[in-house]
Every structure is written in C-alpha cells, then in structure tokens.
Amino acid sequence: MSVETLVADTRPDGTGAESFAPVLPVDLRVTGLAKSFAGTPVFSDVSFGLSRGEAVAIVGANGTGKSTLLRCLMGLIPTDAGSIDVVGTDVRSASSSGLRAMRAQIGLVSQKHNLVPRLSVLSNVVQGLLGQKPGLRHWSQSLAPARSRAAAMAALQKVGLAQLAQRRADRLSGGQSQRVAIARALVGQPRILIADEPTASLDPAAGEDVMDLFFDLARQEGVTVIFISHNIDHALKYGDRILGLANGGMPLDARAASLNAEQLRGLYD
Ligand SMILES: Nc1ncnc2c1ncn2[C@@H]1O[C@H](COP(=O)(O)OP(=O)(O)OP(=O)(O)O)[C@@H](O)[C@H]1O
Numbered sequence: 001m002s003v004e005t006l007v008a009d010t011r012p013d014g015t016g017a018e019s020f021a022p023v024l025p026v027d028l029r030v031t032g033l034a035k036s037f038a039g040t041p042v043f044s045d046v047s048f049g050l051s052r053g054e055a056v057a058i059v060g061a062n063g064t065g066k067s068t069l070l071r072c073l074m075g076l077i078p079t080d081a082g083s084i085d086v087v088g089t090d091v092r093s094a095s096s097s098g099l100r101a102m103r104a105q106i107g108l109v110s111q112k113h114n115l116v117p118r119l120s121v122l123s124n125v126v127q128g129l130l131g132q133k134p135g136l137r138h139w140s141q142s143l144a145p146a147r148s149r150a151a152a153m154a155a156l157q158k159v160g161l162a163q164l165a166q167r168r169a170d171r172l173s174g175g176q177s178q179r180v181a182i183a184r185a186l187v188g189q190p191r192i193l194i195a196d197e198p199t200a201s202l203d204p205a206a207g208e209d210v211m212d213l214f215f216d217l218a219r220q221e222g223v224t225v226i227f228i229s230h231n232i233d234h235a236l237k238y239g240d241r242i243l244g245l246a247n248g249g250m251p252l253d254a255r256a257a258s259l260n261a262e263q264l265r266g267l268y269d
Pocket residue numbers: 037042060061062063064065066067068069
C-alpha cells in the first residue's frame with residue numbers, strides 16, 4: 001500500500017512545507033496525466049493528490065474531461081502519458097486482477113443510480129460486494145451469504161431505508177434510488193468514494209439531502225471522496241479542496257475555504 005505524503009499544497013493554513021502540520025497518507029496520486037481520443041487531446045498535463053479522508057470536488061465546463069479523468073483513475077480507459085497511483089496500485093501498468101483488486105476498494109455513485117430495476121433494494125445493495133466477491137452469490141440477496149445480507153442491511157440502515165429492503169428498485173423515488181446507490185457504494189467499506197454528479201437527476205431539495213447524507217457518511221467512515229459537480233455551491237460546501245479542469249490542464253487546485261463562487265465561475269468563461 002502506498003503511503004506517500006502530501007505536503008505544502010494541501011495545508012489547511014496555507015503555510016509552506018517548513019511548518020509542523022501533520023503529514024497525511026495519500027490515497028491517490030496523479031502526475032502529468034495525458035489523455036486523448038483518436039488524436040484529439042482531452043487533457044495533456046493533470047497532476048494532483050488526495051489525502052486520506054479528504055473530499056475533493058472536480059469542477060470545469062462541459063467537455064473539459066471530468067468524467068474522462070474519473071474513468072482514467074479507475075483504469076477503465078487507456079491513457080497516453082503520466083502516472084496514476086490509486087491505493088498503492090499503479091493503474092497504468094496493473095494487470096486486470098490488480099485493477100479488479102483496486103476497484104474493489106472504490107465505491108462508485110453515478111449520475112444515474114444504475115440500480116437493477118427488477119431486483120429488490122436489498123439485492124441491489126448486496127451487488128455492491130460483487131467487486132470483492134465476484135460470482136452469482138452476490139447477484140441476489142436470496143443467494144448471498146448471511147454475512148453479506150447483514151452488511152447490506154446495515155448499509156441500508158445508514159441511509160435510512162432499511163424499511164424498503166424488499167421493495168423493487170423500480171418502485172423508488174429518485175432521491176430514494178440515489179440513497180440506495182450510496183448504500184451500495186458503501187457496503188464494501190471502500191477506501192475511496194467516487195461520485196459523478198450524484199444529484200444531477202434530483203430536485204434541489206432532494207439533491208441537498210442526498211449530498212448531506214453522502215458526506216456525513218463519508219466523514220463518519222473516514223472515506224476519501226472525489227466528486228464531480230456542476231453546482232458551484234455544492235463544490236464549495238462539500239469539498240475540502242477544489243480541482244478545476246480547463247484548457248487541457250488543471251489550473252485550479254485550492255482549498256475550498258480559500259475560494260469564492262465568483263472565482264469558480266471564472267473557470268466556466
Ligand atoms: N469514448 C469517447 N470517444 C471519443 N471522445 C470522447 C469519449 N468520451 C469522451 N470524449 C470526449 O472527451 C471530452 C471530455 O468528455 P468528458 O465527458 O470527460 O467531459 P466532462 O467534463 O465530464 O463533460 P460534462 O461536464 O459535459 O459531463 C469531450 O470532448 C468528449 O466528447
């Protein structure tokens with residue numbers, strides 16, 4: 001497991017490396033990353049690190065490569081240059097079993113909750129263990145070992161939906177579905193949570209509730225979070241740090257407390 005250190009760039013007080021602030025382990029480190037599709041570059045030099053337990057928002061205009069960056073981190077698409085280390089796995093050179101083991105430590109919440117509509121809420125949450133325990137037994141709660149079912153019920157309890165465990169996933173509201181998706185992401189006790197616009201399909205009030213719940217749970221569990229948001233207020237409220245993509249690079253990497261909404265809007269000009 002990689003235990004590098006992040007020093008001056010993430011200091012809460014903005015002081016330099018000479019001061020005596022605690023040195024935190026790093027869960028993710030990207031250096032000089034470049035990615036193009038069919039010769040058209042999306043970004044050509046992206047570097048950043050994530051300390052254990054940090055919540056980092058990725059912002060930037062449409063098409064600047066936010067989702068592409070997340071797919072690169074997960075090793076889902078090939079990259080052109082640079083290095084990516086995720087919880088000790090060198091993503092660019094890892095074998096497929098190495099990538100599977102790395103992904104098993106990541107919980108994913110996407111824009112569309114991606115639940116299996118005809119299966120129960122509980123079965124959908126049990127499926128969150130498939131990365132760690134591949135095979136049919138974790139496809140459905142009725143086949144799953146008692147310990148996995150109990151873990152899924154505990155995750156549902158955390159998101160306040162234990163009473164809906166037996167309901168079919170296609171009979172949930174949007175907000176409930178997204179909470180089930182959060183339970184599914186948390187059930188395997190991931191080291192990192194990745195969220196791609198988790199509230200994009202929700203109304204503002206439900207979106208706020210889901211974000212509050214997501215970040216409360218992430219902080220309780222000490223999970224590192226990386227999330228994409230088009231909502232500048234959400235980025236500032238929930239991110240400890242904000243990374244901004246623009247012009248093929250990452251010109252912004254700053255603590256949220258040092259930024260205001262106006263500065264972030266500048267990234268969209
Ligand atoms: N599979 C692909 N093949 C070719 N081009 C792609 C592919 N995926 C993404 N792109 C291109 O890469 C660029 C970045 O796309 P990406 O979806 O990462 O941007 P984004 O910042 O997440 O955008 P948005 O804010 O609209 O969600 C876009 O120009 C997009 O068209």
